[in-house]
Amino acid sequence: MTHAFLYLTACSLKNRLRRRLRRLREPRYLAGLVVGLLYLYWFVVRNQMRAPGRGRPDLTWLTSFAPDIVVGGAVLLWVVAVLVWVWPFATRTWTFTAAEVQFFFAAPLTRRQLLNYKLLRSQVGLLFSVLIASLFTGAARAAVAGRWSLLLGGWLLFAVIFLHVLGANLTKSSFRAPASRVPWLAWASATLMIVVSGLLCGTYLVHASALVSRPLNEAIVGIVELGRVGAASFALWPFRMVLAPIFAATPSAFARALGPALVVLVFNYVWVLWSDANLEDAASAAEQRQAQGRSAAAPVVRPAPFSLAARGRVETAILWKNTILLGRYVSLRLVVRVLIPVVVMAVVFGLNSKGGSLAPLLLMLTVFATVVGPFMIRNDLRHDLQRLPVLKTWPISGRELLVGELLAPIFLLSAIVWFLLAVTLALSPAWKDGPIDAVGRAALLVSVGLLAPMLIAGQVIIQNAAVVLFPGWIATGSARARGIEAMGQNMLMFAGTLLALGVGILPASAVAGGLGYVLYLFLGWPGLLPAAMLLASILVVEAGLVVMWLGRVLERTDPAQIEIAE
């Protein structure tokens, strides 16, 4: 059976590579590949080819800190493991594809064989991740035994993480059964995790007040020091062993570190194999999802944002539809993913500014929402283009369709930006260190609030125009192309959008900027407000003209001529 699985894995890999190579015949992918490779060369490879000290950081000093890095990394790994155990959402570790369900679930295979197959398939992704990681961390190779130790040690680390996530999920699923039917292994593994976490939590809680009172960098050193001694050192042993091969300074040290790391790997593998009874539940859940034609990202019914009357502008109907679209795919998991970096940034800013204002962070988030938001929020024609045959049967003009499609992302991002600005404005009096007085800051924020929606609208229009004019260049629906060529293609689109936006706003900015400067001389910062209003008015007219033209193009667009991005 292993041969069949190996054959399938090899064929899948080969055909994926062939497809990637074949699509390079298309100019968009070829151009994307060139840009992607140039980016990798310029920012990654070029730096590594330099000798240390000539633009490439000399990291050999890391060798002396390797034991500390291993302990710090072990603490991080433990945190990750705890998150995996307490994370309330199912992970995709054991997700089966439609073809796998159809071919394997009906085939005479044991659950253990299925599990081994999933482990085998995961190695392809793991090896690729390790290769990429070693490429980006190549600058640190001088600090370790060699690139091969990074590769092998990295593979060991990723493999253990994969196995542990799988094992934790299988164990968690066994606890859904009545207590009397929960297998002993589930109790044992959960107990082990609780003991390890208890030892570590106990150690750090005892010293919590001392750690919190120190500056951030000293607190980190304290965490590492505590992890090197006593019960914490014992509890961190498996985590340290997994990391040790990567940071081994010499080949002999690497060889010595390999044994314990392999023990941890084998321990996790055996644990997963013995937990395979629960794979059936996961498999049946996957089958059920398959039968229902629902993916993990299936929409969830939530109330519509507003009720839609039977009569009125059709643009509102499309706005209504696209707002529902966004609300039904937003999950708690997504919100947590977005909030974590924001909270981390807020904490870091809070620590660095010694209890000061969060206004600079909020302004940074405002810029992020304005510049990157239009590329991320795609509930417009970028999502609907695949349904163009349906949209074309509607009794509405191309302009009405386009305006309706544009509204949802513009409204949503503008609301986010205005919210952030309102909070910034509220915190503004506490932002005392800046050179601008309170009235000036308020005038600036209102001007930004006026112009940000215009910039958002400009980018959304350009992205939608690109979808209509060059449909193959932008991913539509929920499909996302992968690979270096797709990365380069996205970079090209990002640069193209900003360039087009720059060309669009440059003349108007020149006029409004001149007016703003004159008014600034007489009125100070509040003088910027009329200039912002003028600029916003000009941009509205420009956007209107583009939308009218694009609407006519959309009417003439033949869905059969549209090549949906792979």
Place this chain on the structure above:
Amino acid sequence: MIVVEGLTKMYGSLKAVDALSFSVSRGEVIGLIGPNGAGKTSTLKCMVGIQAPTSGSVRIDGRDIVTDAVEAKRRLAFMPDEPQLFEYLTVREHLNLVARLYGVADYAGRVPRLLEELELSGKEGALPGELSRGMKQKLAIACGLLHDPPVLLFDEPLTGLDPLGIRRMKQTIVDRARAGAAVVVSSHLLHLVEEICTRILIIHRGTKIADGSLEELAARSDLSAAGSDLEQIFLRATGQAETDRAS
């Protein structure tokens, strides 16, 4: 009600529809049949404005589908073979959206009747992912019938329906025609066409090769050997077309 004149659709150098002309009157149900790749779906897509004809014209109730698209589309409904639904809208929301697009002021009163007619009652809050293939088809048809259009175009309307659903769907089509709608049904199910269509249009390689009622087709000299069975007529007509083409 529907007038198609010299309709031609090219995909690059491939001529999918070749100078096709026909008309459909009120109350008429025309069956559009042909082998795979004959140009049926291309014809339908041009008729509803999804694709622009390369040449020729399509008029819906006197409105050109290209030059007066919005008014023409307001008067028709197209039910494709593969229901194209928004996976994030519930059954009721689909109907709500369609009501707004077509300005159906009394849709709240129409929806329960329509859902009852199409056996979708109780599924108002379901997403398409929770519906069976047949129910999705019924929802697409409900969306098409909501604004009570005078022109109806069906592409394989019975796909995925259960026997009761098939019977009801046939009745729905016949009822709409009796109420004055002009109906075009494209299908490979010749017994369906034979049962509900008042006229049959056979196309092959984008060209019209036969047009008339079943009796008229059976009476044609080149098809008379096939008798009055539509399957035999179809096979003979398309086979004859192949022979003519080869010679």
